[in-house]
Amino acid sequence: xxxxxxxxxxLAFLLLIIAVLVLFLTGxxxxxxxxxxxxxxxxxxxxxxxxxxxxxxxxxxFIIVExxxxxxxxxxxxxxxxxxxxxxxxxxxxLELTWTIIPxxxxxxxxxxxxxxxxxxxxxxxxPNALKVGVVGHQWWWEFDYPSQGVVTADExxxxxxxxxxxxxxxADVIHSFWVPKLGGKMQAIPNQVNQMWLQADxxxxxxxxxxxxxxxxxxxxxxxxxxxxxxxxxxxMADQKTVPAKPTAAEIAKGYQVFTTGPCVGCxxxxxxxxxxxxxxxxxxxxxxxxxxxAIMENNPQNLAKWLEDPPAVKPGSLMPNYHLTxxxxxxxVAYLESLK
Amino acid sequence: MAxxxxxxxxxHPKHRRFGGIWSWVFTVDHKRIGILYLVTAIFFFLVxxxxxxxxxxxxxxxxGTVVGPDTFNELFTMHATTMVFxxxxxxxxxxxxxxxxxxxxxxxxxxxxxxxxxxxxxxxGALLLNSSYLFGGAPNAGWFGYANLxxxxxxxxxxxxxxxxxxxxxxxxxxxxxxxxxxxxxxxCRAPGMTFMRMPLFTWMTLVTSFLLVxxxxxLTVGLIExxxxxxxxxxxxxxxxxxxxxxxxxxxxxxxxxEVYILILPAMGIVSDVLPTFSRKPLFGYPVVAYSGxxxxxxxxxxxxxxxxxxxxxxxxxxxxxxxxxxxxVPTGIKxxxxxxxxxxxxxxxxxxxxxxxxxxxxxxIGGLSGVMLASPPADWLEADTYFVVAHLxxxxxxxxxxxxxxxIYYWFPKVTGRMLDETFGLIHFWLMTIGFNLTFAPMHVxxxxxxxxxxxxxxxxxxxxxxxxxxxxxxxxIGASILVFVYNAMxxxxxxxxxxxxxxxxxxxxxxxxxxPPDYNFVQIPYVxxxxxxxxxxxxxxxxxxxxxxxxxxxxxxPELGEYANGGPTADDLGIHLPxxxxxxxxxxxxxxxxxxxxxxxxxPPPSWMSVVGLLCLFYGVYGWIFEPVTGY
Numbered sequence: 001x002x003x004x005x006x007x008x009x010x011l012a013f014l015l016l017i018i019a020v021l022v023l024f025l026t027g028x029x030x031x032x033x034x035x036x037x038x039x040x041x042x043x044x045x046x047x048x049x050x051x052x053x054x055x056x057x058x059x060x061x062f063i064i065v066e067x068x069x070x071x072x073x074x075x076x077x078x079x080x081x082x083x084x085x086x087x088x089x090x091x092x093x094x095l096e097l098t099w100t101i102i103p104x105x106x107x108x109x110x111x112x113x114x115x116x117x118x119x120x121x122x123x124x125x126x127x128p129n130a131l132k133v134g135v136v137g138h139q140w141w142w143e144f145d146y147p148s149q150g151v152v153t154a155d156e157x158x159x160x161x162x163x164x165x166x167x168x169x170x171x172a173d174v175i176h177s178f179w180v181p182k183l184g185g186k187m188q189a190i191p192n193q194v195n196q197m198w199l200q201a202d203x204x205x206x207x208x209x210x211x212x213x214x215x216x217x218x219x220x221x222x223x224x225x226x227x228x229x230x231x232x233x234x235x236x237x238m239a240d241q242k243t244v245p246a247k248p249t250a251a252e253i254a255k256g257y258q259v260f261t262t263g264p265c266v267g268c269x270x271x272x273x274x275x276x277x278x279x280x281x282x283x284x285x286x287x288x289x290x291x292x293x294x295x296a297i298m299e300n301n302p303q304n305l306a307k308w309l310e311d312p313p314a315v316k317p318g319s320l321m322p323n324y325h326l327t328x329x330x331x332x333x334x335v336a337y338l339e340s341l342k
Numbered sequence: 343m344a345x346x347x348x349x350x351x352x353x354h355p356k357h358r359r360f361g362g363i364w365s366w367v368f369t370v371d372h373k374r375i376g377i378l379y380l381v382t383a384i385f386f387f388l389v390x391x392x393x394x395x396x397x398x399x400x401x402x403x404x405x406g407t408v409v410g411p412d413t414f415n416e417l418f419t420m421h422a423t424t425m426v427f428x429x430x431x432x433x434x435x436x437x438x439x440x441x442x443x444x445x446x447x448x449x450x451x452x453x454x455x456x457x458x459x460x461x462x463x464x465x466x467g468a469l470l471l472n473s474s475y476l477f478g479g480a481p482n483a484g485w486f487g488y489a490n491l492x493x494x495x496x497x498x499x500x501x502x503x504x505x506x507x508x509x510x511x512x513x514x515x516x517x518x519x520x521x522x523x524x525x526x527x528x529x530x531c532r533a534p535g536m537t538f539m540r541m542p543l544f545t546w547m548t549l550v551t552s553f554l555l556v557x558x559x560x561x562l563t564v565g566l567i568e569x570x571x572x573x574x575x576x577x578x579x580x581x582x583x584x585x586x587x588x589x590x591x592x593x594x595x596x597x598x599x600x601x602e603v604y605i606l607i608l609p610a611m612g613i614v615s616d617v618l619p620t621f622s623r624k625p626l627f628g629y630p631v632v633a634y635s636g637x638x639x640x641x642x643x644x645x646x647x648x649x650x651x652x653x654x655x656x657x658x659x660x661x662x663x664x665x666x667x668x669x670x671x672x673v674p675t676g677i678k679x680x681x682x683x684x685x686x687x688x689x690x691x692x693x694x695x696x697x698x699x700x701x702x703x704x705x706x707x708x709i710g711g712l713s714g715v716m717l718a719s720p721p722a723d724w725l726e727a728d729t730y731f732v733v734a735h736l737x738x739x740x741x742x743x744x745x746x747x748x749x750x751x752i753y754y755w756f757p758k759v760t761g762r763m764l765d766e767t768f769g770l771i772h773f774w775l776m777t778i779g780f781n782l783t784f785a786p787m788h789v790x791x792x793x794x795x796x797x798x799x800x801x802x803x804x805x806x807x808x809x810x811x812x813x814x815x816x817x818x819x820x821x822i823g824a825s826i827l828v829f830v831y832n833a834m835x836x837x838x839x840x841x842x843x844x845x846x847x848x849x850x851x852x853x854x855x856x857x858x859x860x861p862p863d864y865n866f867v868q869i870p871y872v873x874x875x876x877x878x879x880x881x882x883x884x885x886x887x888x889x890x891x892x893x894x895x896x897x898x899x900x901x902x903p904e905l906g907e908y909a910n911g912g913p914t915a916d917d918l919g920i921h922l923p924x925x926x927x928x929x930x931x932x933x934x935x936x937x938x939x940x941x942x943x944x945x946x947x948x949p950p951p952s953w954m955s956v957v958g959l960l961c962l963f964y965g966v967y968g969w970i971f972e973p974v975t976g977y
Binding site: 028029032033035047050062065066072076083085087096100115117122139173179181185190192208210211213215218219220 | 585655681687688724729796805
């Protein structure tokens with residue numbers, strides 16, 4: 001009775017499933033800032049490629065299993081008048097062996113590219129052509145240092161385009177996890193452990209990253225940016241970073257310098273060329289050259305900086321920089337000074 | 343003979359009796375303890391669900407302000423801890439209690455008082471854990487509680503972690519006691535003729551789960567005790583400042599945590615393996631293979647824990663080895679799925695609510711299994727780890743799998759427990775509403791994950807491409823909430839006004855459907871003799887017994903006439919001369935003492951132990967002492 005209408009129904013359902021899956025994958029691979037399936041470097045590309053391979057294998061298995069299930073249910077559901085006794089089948093060795101062996105073969109097909117990709121991903125580049133970068137996770141900001149150049153910065157990682165980068169990833173407090181979805185990777189930053197991975201960005205631009213391991217109150221506010229530049233621009237940036245800022249002379253900026261060097265700031269921060277040499281908070285030597293502040297959650301501009309200095313925990317809950325109840329004048333002076341540190 | 347015993351009985355001291363609420367507090371009857379477990383587990387299911395709805399409300403829109411960051415961390419920590427330890431596991435245990443003794447033809451579990459003790463320890467442990475909300479703050483470091491975020495220097499604003507450390511140890515005692523009890527029950531209390539290869543699949547999976555519990559919980563307890571010593575007594579197991587390697591916690595936790603996943607899923611697989619044959623009117627397809635693949639999953643559970651740590655930097659060799667072992671688990675899992683489809687193939691499907699949920703299990707769990715294979719490949723995992731992709735995966739396994747399976751069990755055995763049917767219309771509304779809501783909530787999370795949304799963030803800026811799918815997920819979550827309300831209404835009204843069930847409402851195949859619903863306290867008038875895998879079906883349809891090599895009708899002692907005979911209260915155990923264990927208040931006292939001992943550690947938090955711990959210990963010793971020397975009345 002229902003037989004004649006069943007095949008079109010089943011076909012429509014199958015088409016619906018395929019449409020949903022296509023929508024799903026197109027939804028997955030988008031130009032959103034932290035999309036993992038539109039990578040711009042070789043590491044991300046091989047990982048996303050493997051993901052996509054396994055995804056389509058999974059889709060095929062999914063369609064077969066679900067279609068088989070639905071077909072079986074529709075075909076064998078009890079209809080009025082059918083109270084018959086089905087054959088009491090107990091099993092079928094040949095069938096059961098088949099559906100044991102086929103999954104094994106599929107898994108072998110997934111395991112082989114998995115192993116080769118693990119091998120390439122763990123082949124950390126060494127030698128003079130690879131840029132070495134140290135990444136240190138802090139509650140709740142990222143520190144980046146270039147050991148060969150002796151430069152330390154925070155919140156923004158500058159990389160030259162098309163260069164292999166060897167990262168060492170560590171933590172200053174609890175476990176964090178470092179990931180720039182567009183570049184690939186993901187690695188935990190664990191205290192007392194030095195993890196390694198490598199990346200390469202093949203496109204100039206700014207890419208978002210953030211902490212992926214629960215690390216306390218402001219885990220959500222532990223963001224960072226990777227700024228990929230041409231080699232020339234990167235070299236210029238690096239040269240700027242290496243210069244030691246001169247002692248300011250302009251009135252407001254000098255007042256800010258005074259507030260900074262005599263206030264609580266020096267207890268945690270470093271600014272090269274001053275007495276501030278503490279390493280608890282971010283290095284502020286070239287603070288004014290950064291585009292974001294406070295764990296890359298806000299644009300770096302005088303208004304936002306003033307807001308931050310007036311009450312850090314109000315901007316970033318749990319912030320380890322407490323509210324020092326600075327006066328309006330002190331804040332204005334500090335903003336002028338810090339923004340001058342290009 | 344029976345009469346002679348009966349006369350002897352009356353000459354002994356009368357059984358201790360308790361009425362009203364005390365008949366529940368002091369009960370040692372496995373069915374009543376099962377009901378206590380079930381009701382408590384459903385209560386905590388609602389609590390955990392409420393926590394989930396708050397989490398989803400906060401994330402509905404970018405920059406949400408429903409709760410603050412600290413409260414958010416508490417909510418998702420308690421959502422997972424509650425669902426795993428206080429809801430899904432105890433719900434499985436409620437079925438162990440209600441169903442296993444009936445399926446194996448026993449009068450009770452091997453250690454009825456230990457069984458009561460398990461329940462009360464569970465309840466008090468759950469209350470201890472949740473009381474943290476009232477004393478400053480709940481645990482806030484995730485259900486996995488990664489060190490060193492749980493250490494005092496990073497987590498001293500509240501006592502949440504202290505409650506977590508102590509609460510989980512208390513709950514561990516309950517799980518261990520329960521697991522040993524069911525191991526002994528299944529090994530020793532099976533009716534004559536019920537060999538291992540004749541046990542119903544749910545009983546099989548209870549056996550495997552109990553083994554996993556016995557081996558897994560001590561590993562967690564080791565980690566918890568080390569953490570407790572760090573926090574209470576200043577040791578340095580997980581303190582990097584003193585040179586510790588906090589990755590030790592990850593190993594300990596996941597060496598427990600992965601078997602725990604199978605502890606959660608195997609009972610549900612057992613339920614599905616029992617429900618499908620009943621509603622297909624066919625035996626389970628490939629029974630030995632389904633049973634052995636369950637055992638295989640149980641063994642393989644111990645060799646895969648590092649797949650939770652692929653981003654911890656353990657190196658290519660560890661990643662490769664654990665990737666292969668993890669993929670291997672897909673084989674027995676796949677076998678189960680195909681054998682289930684083989685079971686319904688060629689059957690006469692009786693489309694009732696339990697079958698819908700069992701089919702829903704297969705359909706949804708398949709998705710979770712496939713995303714599991716995607717997570718098993720480390721390079722793919724490096725993209726997926728700690729994103730919403732994992733949230734989607736784990737919910738397709740634990741909701742699409744475990745919760746669908748458990749609801750199949752509730753609709754299936756509710757008539758056996760209460761004597762009344764759950765309403766079919768509401769049952770189907772529940773099923774479809776939940777299925778729509780479930781997929782609306784968790785399918786978009788795959789997309790969110792690959793779009794880079796991290797887990798456990800309380801806020802996200804707009805412009806990340808996450809706005810739409812988060813809103814959809816939140817709408818889905820409230821749809822699930824609505825479906826659960828339909829279920830709760832259905833259960834509460836059906837328990838009073840539902841259609842009378844009779845002994846065998848589903849045309850069942852296993853022993854539990856042979857006796858009245860609800861079963862008398864002694865279960866079986868006479869312990870049945872089992873001749874095949876599906877003893878009741880063989881008795882009803884002896885002509886179908888060819889496959890077992892038992893073409894003759896099977897004489898189940900006290901058999902057919904018993905079907906539904908005592909629906910309106912038959913003879914009591916005393917009338918029949920059946921010895922049943924007496925109610926006892928010692929398990930309750932011992933459990934209370936244990937909980938007080940642990941709770942007391944939170945007062946003062948330093949040696950010597952507080953007054954509450956002293957009272958608790960005295961209580962515990964009194965309970966155990968009284969328990970040991972409790973006289974046996976009756977026979």
